[in-house]
Amino acid sequence: MSERVDVEQHRADVAELLAGLADRPTEEVPVHEGAVGRVLASDVVAPGPLPRFRNSQMDGFAVRAADVAPARPGAPVTLPVVGDVAAAPGEPAPLEPGTAVRIMTGAPVPVGADAVVPVEDTDHVTFNARGDGAPRGSATKVEIARGREAGEFVREPGSDVAEGAVVLRAGTVLAPHHVAAAAACGIARLPVRVPVSVAVVSTGSELVAPGDEPGPGQIWDANGPALAAAVVAAGGRVGLRLAVPDDPEVVRTGLERAAALCDLVLTTGGVSQGAYEVVKDALPEVTFRSVAMQPGGPQGLGRFAGTPVLAFPGNPVSAQVSFVVFLRDLLRQAGGLPPVRRVPAALDAAIVSPAGRRQLLRGRRVDDAGGAGARVAVVGGPGSHLVASMAAADVLIDVPAAATRLDEGAEVITWPL
Ligand code: AMP
Ligand code: MG
Numbered sequence: 001m002s003e004r005v006d007v008e009q010h011r012a013d014v015a016e017l018l019a020g021l022a023d024r025p026t027e028e029v030p031v032h033e034g035a036v037g038r039v040l041a042s043d044v045v046a047p048g049p050l051p052r053f054r055n056s057q058m059d060g061f062a063v064r065a066a067d068v069a070p071a072r073p074g075a076p077v078t079l080p081v082v083g084d085v086a087a088a089p090g091e092p093a094p095l096e097p098g099t100a101v102r103i104m105t106g107a108p109v110p111v112g113a114d115a116v117v118p119v120e121d122t123d124h125v126t127f128n129a130r131g132d133g134a135p136r137g138s139a140t141k142v143e144i145a146r147g148r149e150a151g152e153f154v155r156e157p158g159s160d161v162a163e164g165a166v167v168l169r170a171g172t173v174l175a176p177h178h179v180a181a182a183a184a185c186g187i188a189r190l191p192v193r194v195p196v197s198v199a200v201v202s203t204g205s206e207l208v209a210p211g212d213e214p215g216p217g218q219i220w221d222a223n224g225p226a227l228a229a230a231v232v233a234a235g236g237r238v239g240l241r242l243a244v245p246d247d248p249e250v251v252r253t254g255l256e257r258a259a260a261l262c263d264l265v266l267t268t269g270g271v272s273q274g275a276y277e278v279v280k281d282a283l284p285e286v287t288f289r290s291v292a293m294q295p296g297g298p299q300g301l302g303r304f305a306g307t308p309v310l311a312f313p314g315n316p317v318s319a320q321v322s323f324v325v326f327l328r329d330l331l332r333q334a335g336g337l338p339p340v341r342r343v344p345a346a347l348d349a350a351i352v353s354p355a356g357r358r359q360l361l362r363g364r365r366v367d368d369a370g371g372a373g374a375r376v377a378v379v380g381g382p383g384s385h386l387v388a389s390m391a392a393a394d395v396l397i398d399v400p401a402a403a404t405r406l407d408e409g410a411e412v413i414t415w416p417l
Contacts, residue, residue: 161181
């Protein structure tokens with residue numbers, strides 16, 4: 001008779017076994033490739049100010065605000081246009097008092113100028129012949145309708161971020177807008193956490209890979225792909241995928257490779273009370289126990305060749321529920337991701353439940369109220385093989401071990417899938 005524990009005890013034991021995975025090493029990724037979705041390992045500081053230099057916010061005319069103050073209210077001011085500054089390498093000549101230069105967005109504002117008058121606020125209206133007809137106004141002078149404040153449409157250095165200030169915080173899950181900020185600061189590489197590397201080992205002589213033709217008595221391996229996907233979705237990396245037959249020698253050889261290559265080994269199948277429980281037979285160093293939950297009761301945990309091993313049951317629903325309940329948050333935390341928040345919801349219909357076993361029923365939110373107001377319905381049956389029914393679920397409904405009946409409207413905790 002194997003040891004019996006409750007869900008919280010097994011969660012605590014798995015957390016203790018995997019405590020060493022929390023200390024992730026750091027690696028660098030180039031900003032232009034592979035950064036999105038990674039978790040920043042440390043704060044990123046601006047190596048210089050952004051913008052780097054004073055530049056124009058508009059296509060227009062760089063002027064001195066004092067030169068365009070109207071002589072009397074409403075009277076336009078006309079200035080000679082003495083040059084052109086584009087967003088291009090180089091430093092423009094200083095602006096002489098009483099003159100204007102045409103300036104383009106992003107171009108350096110000449111020393112001496114302290115404001116930019118947008119082209120549409122002048123008699124030129126546009127610089128672009130393809131915009132709305134030919135550019136208007138004279139090439140050599142510009143008429144400016146009203147006075148401007150000093151600093152108007154001038155972007156000051158460091159007004160976005162100052163030199164030495166934090167641009168991106170440690171723990172940020174990198175998205176395209178973070179890449180933009182880093183790249184704009186000239187940062188070519190970003191420090192990210194190395195994800196936990198997981199070996200996913202399916203056991204079962206009946207298994208063939210999806211895509212292959214099953215013979216009589218054979219089925220497609222659902223757990224390998226499912227757990228590999230779950231690992232990646234939780235911020236981990238699949239270091240090795242194996243499918244091994246129910247032969248303890250072959251299983252052990254596969255696990256030796258897995259343990260040597262990866263930070264964590266996950267197996268499925270071969271842990272219940274049947275005659276050919278290959279993982280139990282192959283791994284005397286692992287503890288096998290019965291957790292008071294359904295599905296996912298038979299579980300194994302321990303170390304093999306120094307590497308933590310979790311042995312999940314073989315039924316595909318059991319394997320997936322085991323991942324969600326015992327491993328998902330630990331893997332996320334090791335990768336620097338927040339845990340998935342469990343959400344209260346109200347049962348859409350009454351349910352009955354066996355005493356003494358915590359049920360994790362497949363459920364579906366039946367309204368989009370979100371939060372505590374959401375209602376959930378049970379989908380599919382209790383069978384641990386109902387993998388297609390599970391695909392219709394978006395939560396697991398957590399029915400406490402002590403409950404034998406829950407009425408319609410009863411509050412339950414749900415685990416988002
Ligand atoms: P086991 O614990 O190995 O006896 O497996 C329990 C049930 O789950 C059996 O019906 C297996 O055929 C099935 N099963 C085990 N592993 C997988 C897998 N990787 N994919 C799909 N079904 C599986
Ligand atoms: Mg099996």
